[in-house]
Amino acid sequence: MKRFILFALALFFYLPINSQSEIYEFRVYDMELFRSADILHDYLQKALIPALNRQGVVNVGVFEESGEALPPKIYVLISYKTMQAHQEVFDALALDDQFKKDSEFYNTIEPKEIPYNRYESIFIRSVSGFPNLVKPADDLDFFELRIYESYNEDALRRKVKMFNDSEFDIFKDVGLNTVFFGANISGHQMPCLTYLLAFKNKEEHSQIWSKFGAHPEWQRIIKLKEYDNAMNDITRVFLKPLPYSQL
Template identity: 60%
Template sequence: MKTRIVSVFLFLLIGFGVCAQEEVYELRTYELGFFGPAEVLHNYFEQALIPALNRQGIDNVGAFEESVETMPKKIYLLIGYDNIQSFQDSKDALAKDEKYLQDADSYLNAPEASIPFKRISTSLIRSTTGFPKLVKPNDDANLFELRIYDSYNEDALRRKVKMFNDSEFVIFDEVGLPMVFFGHNIAGNQMPCLTYLLAFKDMNAHGEAWSKFLAHPEWVRILKLEEYANTINEITRVFLKPLPYSQL
């Protein structure tokens, strides 16, 4: 079964053209139950999972919660892999890591009533040639903006990714929209779409940068191009703050 899943992912990668430098990101969302304590989950991330991933050479694991109180509450985990094979190898390595199994025992063997989340949803995101590597933000980054752009079909998504690769990354850099990661989703429940994460010092810096972006002459120009018409039909935006043990 595992082999079949990896084969499907590899097929999706080939469909967009394989480049050796492109990474794969796993974005997990843990939806918590109402009023349940989440310490067992936080302890698992901080004391077992993230250290085990670091031992595998997987650095800069991000852990976030939404910046405003929402119901149900959610925890987001971002893990970057060198490629799709590294994603699969990491799961196998955890199962063989005796220190991880020992450190994670209180979570892995917890009774059902102690598990704080109702469900986990996962998206796999492949980086693009225009932004191939995750970039760790500045240490003063306290506000993160997760953005998901839905497209009505695969060609619309291809054109939107091209728009970023050809023009938008340069504009983002010029106006102070610091990208952490960017990619198009290859698996998940919100497809076809692309996903990216921005990092800011605070909401003032966020507002100033987006105002500059909207007024940038290159953005005004490309927005009118027929090639990029009707590439997005919905945008999801979530503001996040890093948890104390986040490495981003």
Template identity: 60%
Template sequence: MKRYTLVTIIFFLFFNFTPAQEEVYELRTYEFEFFRPANVLHTYFEDALIPALNRQGITNVGAFEEASESLPKKVYLLIAYKDIQSFQDSKDLLLNDKIYVNDASAYLKGGEVKMPYNRISTNLIKSAKGFPNLVKPKNKANVFELRIYESHNEDALYRKIKMFNDSEFGIFNDVGLPIVFFGSNIAGSQMPCLTYLLAFKDKDAHAEAWSKFGPHPEWQRIIKLKEYANSMNDITRVFLKPLPYSQL
């Protein structure tokens, strides 16, 4: 019985969504090698990859670098697919896109010493029913906050996502914490976890919004509920700034 219950929870968490709620996000992180110029990668993104994704109907591709001066430097690429099948099909479509193959030739045929990064990591994230689609910031955003919430097991993650679906999305809206995307990770690092991205005009807007979150009466109510106890055990927070060619 216990085994059946666990399988049921996992199945519900990752697959029990209607088609409109199956947007999938690919969050790539490029970790740069020291002392290598990054121009070939930025040119590839701006002139080849992002235009090719747009031709596939994939819009609002986000490109960011970390706002801090921490090393090694990292660049993040956020791609929103309408579903998991679109993610799977996208790479084949790229290889069959003659414009892309031509525009990307300097990158695709570049030798090892021309590549500015030493590794790429990818997280796949499935949207939650309470926030099913990526939302492009209405106004120009200069500060983005990437947040990853880790849980000790799948049930704890399910309860944390339920907390967002039932209450936290409303609180975020009330206090001015604009979400770009939100979802549970289905592949990648730090699992089980959820990931979301916030957008702000500047650091002052970020500080003002978060200052209203803790005292919000609904937050004060739900943090006392046993249902949500021990649903999260770690938070990763990264501040990002958009690159000039980012579509977010």
């Protein structure tokens, strides 16, 4: 059943199957402007993340936007070996007495006290050129989230191929530190890919991207007809990790 799900997803996205691929759940919480976020932070830090860790899910990332973006958002990144593993973990949480105890306050608060309006749960599958999440060094705490939208599935396939064949090597050459990379399975910007980069600060971010733009391999591949119209929109969000983030 697990292999069938991966095969079906690969057909849908015209992307090659990789046995090392991971699944990422990326949650985006739309926070209320005039309510304290402490309830959500306590739930994530003291209930959900410890429970996920007990199930072998490690390096859970929690971020907020850098700057004064309104309305505020909280981002949570959770990695799984497979989609089936995601289902098994959350089935296990339902039977975890410690998790039930730790999340009791969160589960019983009044609706008017919940600090967010809703959250979107986006699922992403890693690609062959970057199959596994990499925890960044401790001094890299300035993050850039990038979402590349394509106008159809084949355009997305070509953009992913561009990364697999060339761009990941350019990233290494110029010093771009990738945390995760994948093609989205679900979300409101489909079809698209999503990735996260880590830097020391905004200055390093600007310096490294300047090197990328001038790299001879980048200058070569952007002229290839194969990659024409592979991407038609970019979303960039700068993030900073919360104190209890494991990334």
